[in-house]
Amino acid sequence: MAERSTALQSLKVLDLTRVRAGPTCCRVLADFGADVIKIEAPVGADPSAGVSGARHGYDMLNLHRNKRSLTLNLKAPEGRALFLRMVEGADVVVENFRPDVKDRLGIAYEDLARVNPRVILASISGFGQTGPYARRAGFDQIAQGMGGLMGVTGNPDEGPMRAGAAVADSSSGLYAAIGIFVALQERAASGRGQWVQSSLLEAQIALMDFQAARYLVEGEVPRSTGNDHPYVTPMGVVPTSDGYLNLGVGSDTQWQALCKLIGKPDWAQDARYATNAARFEHRPELWGLLEPIFAENTTAHWVAALEEVGVPAGPIYMMDEVFDDPQVQHLEMAAPVHHPARGQTRLVAQPVKLSRTPASVYVSAPDAGEHSDAILGDLGLSDDEIAALREKNVI
Incomplete structure (x- = not known):
């Protein structure tokens, strides 16, 4: 069994995220040893809550490894109060609700900063926290289209084509993680937290890189060229x-x-x-x-x-060939981990290597609320208080 990384072991992270972009951000922090507490609604408390496939399926296991789980109903006054108590001792909160949801729940940045001026809130959205599209639902493929990727992908005579991976989702999560690290470094000097924001649309535009700069600088509109490079041959x-x-x-x-x-x-x-x-x-x-x-x-x-x-x-590999390649095996990109229901399995390793404090996949994804009692106990709640909260479906 791999040992937990020590790189970020002093960080406490409250993970309110769902689906892919936010969990990708939190996975980086968890893989490098942060104490990431995945907070999700109790059964029936939030019908719109999204998960990434089956609880013990590949996506959940890959996105939520190395985390602890607490079920908490943020819509209940008691749930919000408990969450703010947790914020008092947290370093980072990550969420990817629609921008107005955190305001309705009373957990916007200003609310968190009042109880902990050092806390960093990272918010990931589809289109940004403000602006004409702020309240739109954002999905990866929509961002791929609006960010220009689909317009340059595919054969010229076949119309736009999406990429075969969740490019905007994953990159917005990674950009959010970069923002968190910058905010943590700045906090070391100022003593104050701040609000970090990223979005699928911004991340997708940033990933267009030279194609975007080609238009901004030269005024050229790139077109799809199939598998050919835009300007180098062969x-x-x-x-x-x-x-x-x-x-x-x-x-x-x-x-x-x-x-x-x-x-x-x-x-x-x-x-x-x-x-x-x-x-x-x-x-x-x-x-x-x-x-x-x-x-x-x-x-x-x-x-x-x-x-x-x-x-x-x-x-050009299919996925089975990818992980059979000797260089990929040398790089240890398939990380072994034991899961209580599935037994020994493998997940996608972190692609960033550190010489002294490397990332690790040391524990599988938790079941919903698996660590609720321990987390609330650390917060000072008694067994009777925890049982009462469970009876009211607050946890």
């Missing part, structure tokens, strides 16, 4: 005798090395292909020349041959 997917290969010729030097490898050194001097600008102009023609050559051999052959001459290339 960089894209080419069929092989047994599948596909990602080929990444990123410079004229690499192009020259490729031409020599495939026995076409004259192409490196041909005015139509000698420079990237020329290759880009003749891209369809160039792929037409390369495809029959790559179809003569396997993906593995080409990966090895291209590595020898310093030309970037790689296979």
